[in-house]
Every structure is written in structure tokens, then in C-alpha cells.
Amino acid sequence: LSGPSMIPTFSDAPTLIFEDTLSVHLSRIARGDIIIYRSIYDPTKDVCKRVIGLAGDVICVQPDKAMYGGEDGVNVDHVVVPKAHIWVTGDNMSNSRDSSEFGPIPIGMVRGKVFARVRASCSACSE
Numbered sequence: 443l444s445g446p447s448m449i450p451t452f453s454d455a456p457t458l459i460f461e462d463t464l465s466v467h468l469s470r471i472a473r474g475d476i477i478i479y480r481s482i483y484d485p486t487k488d489v490c491k492r493v494i495g496l497a498g499d500v501i502c503v504q505p506d507k508a509m510y511g512g513e514d515g516v517n518v519d520h521v522v523v524p525k526a527h528i529w530v531t532g533d534n535m536s537n538s539r540d541s542s543e544f545g546p547i548p549i550g551m552v553r554g555k556v557f558a559r560v561r562a563s564c565s566a567c568s569e
Contacts, residue, residue: 471496471528471549476556479530482544488553491540495529498522503542521545528552 471477471493481487495501501521523529527546532538541547 471552471555477528477530478553478556479547479551480553482547482551483539490556491530491532491538493528494531495523495541495546497525497527499529501529501541526550 473493473496475493476490477493478488478490481489499522501523503519503521521529523546526549528549529541529546531540531542535542
């Protein structure tokens with residue numbers, strides 16, 4: 443995983459992420475969890491974001507960032523997260539493609555929860 447959307451939690455430097463794929467199916471996803479899910483834009487890629495909304499939550503979307511649900515640039519201020527969906531965001535909100543752009547994601551797209559990370563320092567890890 444790479445990119446600036448989770449800075450400062452994860453640096454943009456090569457980082458090894460360890461995910462727990464079993465607990466997602468055995469326990470509930472909670473607000474604050476950092477998850478790995480299939481990209482909305484490219485299902486062959488994985489994305490790392492933080493869960494900030496669960497089914498039934500009302501999310502206040504920043505009008506200057508909201509694209510979800512709007513038509514021709516019309517912004518949506520509040521969104522109710524539907525059943526079996528979550529709302530995700532990058533910790534670096536100003537540089538993140540997240541639910542503010544594409545809306546809530548289905549729980550079924552979640553691959554796992556991040557439980558550890560290690561900053562890669564070997565040359566092979568950055569290739």
C-alpha cells in the first residue's frame with residue numbers, strides 16, 4: 443500500500459501492513475478501525491482507510507469536498523450510512539479519495555483490519 447492519504451498515521455515511505463482477515467468476519471468493524479478494502483475504482487487493488495461511520499450514522503460531509511450523491515457539482519451536506527455499509531476516510535483528509543468522494547462502501551468489500559505496521563528499510567521492499 444502506498445500514497446499520502448493516511449499520513450501521518452502511515453508515512454508515504456514503504457510500509458509493510460499486517461492485516462487480520464479473520465476478525466472482520468467474526469467481530470464487528472468499529473469506528474476508528476483502520477481497514478483494508480478493495481478499491482472502488484480498481485478491484486484488483488487494495489486501499490487502506492479509517493472507519494468513521496457505521497450503518498445508521500449520519501455523516502456531515504464538508505461541502506467543499508462532497509461529491510457523493512451530488513449532481514452537476516451540487517454538494518450533499520449530510521449522508522445516512524445504509525445498512526451493511528461503512529463510511530471511510532483517509533487521515534490526510536485533504537489528500538484522500540474516500541467516502542466523501544464515492545459514498546459509503548459495502549462491508550463485503552472489506553478484506554481485513556490493520557493490526558500492525560513496519561516501516562520497510564530494505565531496498566527490495568521499495569521496488
